[in-house]
Amino acid sequence: MTSLTKRLLFIVFLTIFSAYIALPSQFNLDFSIANFKVQKEIHVPKISINLFGNNFSSDIPLKKGLDLQGGMQVVLQADMTNIAAEDRDDALDSAQEIIRRRIDLYGVNEPVIQTSKSGDQYRLIIELPGIDDPKEALSLVGTTAQLDFRLEKEIELPDDSEENLELILPDNLGFVQTELTGKELKKANVQFDPNTGEPVIALQFDGTGTDLFAALTTDNIGKRIGIFIDGIPVVMPVVSTAILDGRAILTGGFDIESAKQLSIQLNAGALPVPIDILEQRTIGANLGEASIQQSVFAGLVGLGLVIVFMILNYGFHGSIAALALVVYSVLTIAVYKILGVTLTLPGIAGLLLSIGMAVDANILIFERFKEEFRVGHSYLNALELGFGRAWESIKDANLATIITALVLINPLNLEFLNRSGLVRGFGVTLLIGVLLSLFTGVVVSRTLLRSFAPILEKIYKKKDKS
């Protein structure tokens, strides 16, 4: 096999593979040609492979941003005025953790909960896809965590117990509230048991808290004390001794990860931060759905027109460019899916823009070819000369676009630069577009042209004679 054949095979294989990834697992064909109606549901069989405990599936959904699937974005400001400077990072982490917990309980698909610090501004950025009740969602994220200590209650079963039991249990789970709350908790942190080396959680109370906790533990040895956040228990240790100095240790088979998680949650009660809403955006799901359809349609029309333009302008060469462009489009979608790019509306604009830019390489090659062919070079020589300069020009010209895309994406997450999802969405698709077009423009087009050269040569010779 020659290296050209190998390359061609590689491209064919890559395209088929990408098309397979790019196609949704199920789509509907619904159109009519003349009086013949086609209406069919097509299923693409998808494979999933289990490799070294990781699941690889060829059925990767295209991630849609908030603006496409509808939902809500909130930027929250954490008010740190009452929190000591050294505890502020912990307090922010705790607030994040508590909000994540509430959102998980509420059940939201793929929520994003980020913290952001700039100077003395502590913020949380929350994205909730598919939320259609902003009021409820805001109560999830906007309220401060309530932590309290509750004491196990001996349930006295009334005579007609059966029904009542069900009523009592789910509500307060057999615990009664005590006076001790998160306000009296100074801090929770992870420590290691000096004897066993196991991670434990140390709680530290303030003055009032020490007294309350001492009274609570003295009277209730052997009973359980539940620590509740927002009315839901997070841990229920059994009191083993009376604790008089306000320093409690929770043991009980934590690993480091779970101990850390728990202490973060407890700190949300110990370091409560009031939260203000700085920004809120709610997008109805219908708007996104309509936008997708419109922009996909716009993309297909544009792609079609570009192909027509290339064929009208460059004839047979143009159809090869069109072929390369289709390969490019399929590759791009596959790359989005594999890298998990979140597609936003500006992202789609970036994609369309990059399709428009992707034919540049072909145009460069063809124009150069025309020049060289005109001055009397043979077909093959002219083609090779066309390739020669194309790479240099494309590389130089695209560098500026790559830099722009990088500034927009802000990959280092620099604080002083933009971190908005919309702008990034555009930057990402533009960058992927430019990088892929370097590949298809140079490698794919070149291989295709070389492979078809024997056929094309005859056509061009005929043209020359006529």
Added chain:
Amino acid sequence: MKFMKHRWLFFLISAIVLVPGIFSLLTVGLKPAIDFTGGTLLELHIDKDINEEKWKELAGEELALQSVQTSAGDNFILRGKPVSEEIKQNFVNKVSEEVGEVEVIRFETVGPILGQELIRKMLWAGLILIVFILLYVAKQFSDISFGVSAILAMLHDSLVVLGSFSLLGYFSGIEVDVLFVTALLTTLSFSVHDTIVVFDRIRELNRKYPKYSFEEMADRAVSETLVRSLNNSITILVMLLSLVLLGGQSIRWFSVALLIGAVTGTYSSTFTAVPLLVEWNKRSKK
């Protein structure tokens, strides 16, 4: 073709486009969206028609409506002060009492601090980008005349885009938001994209044929690259135009900004950057 003979014509064309835009920029300025100023944007779909007076009355002082617009699909776009979810809900309820069913298409509210921060961030992004492009152009062309001409063409393009949106803001109430700035930054890269290609050719020809005058070589470089530059731009314009015409409401003005950027970026490479270079070369020789 002797393009460069007509360079004053090209400068005149630029001036015709630039002057109204710059005038508008200086007098009216741009119309910043809530991204930058803070405020509320509420897009509602109702089946009845309400006039602006009525909207303002319903909104009351808390929402303090500044503008009411109708958009595609008989939606109303209301703009006012930043408000909480509760106030918005009350307002929607009031509207619903008046006209029946109300669908909230979009609700955005941005506090004023974030707006100022965003302006700062976007300025940084612009600054970093310009520095990078300057370094890049300097590396590409050791001759200062090339670098300065490329940068002036870039400035030309930014002003065209900014000016157009100032005019659009004045006449059609189009606002500039964070996506507009994104489009503006992308315009910068469009602008240098083509300029670099044609400058490369001028430099190459100049070296190859030192006997010919600079202007002749510039003409030749332009005719050699023009078709490619035009064809490439046409494909970009085709994609952007279909996005503007068919792509739906939400990113229409973003696409328009990109489109204007692409057009002026293509024009300026050949008809601003090169004439500037020729002019510079002439003057420095005298």
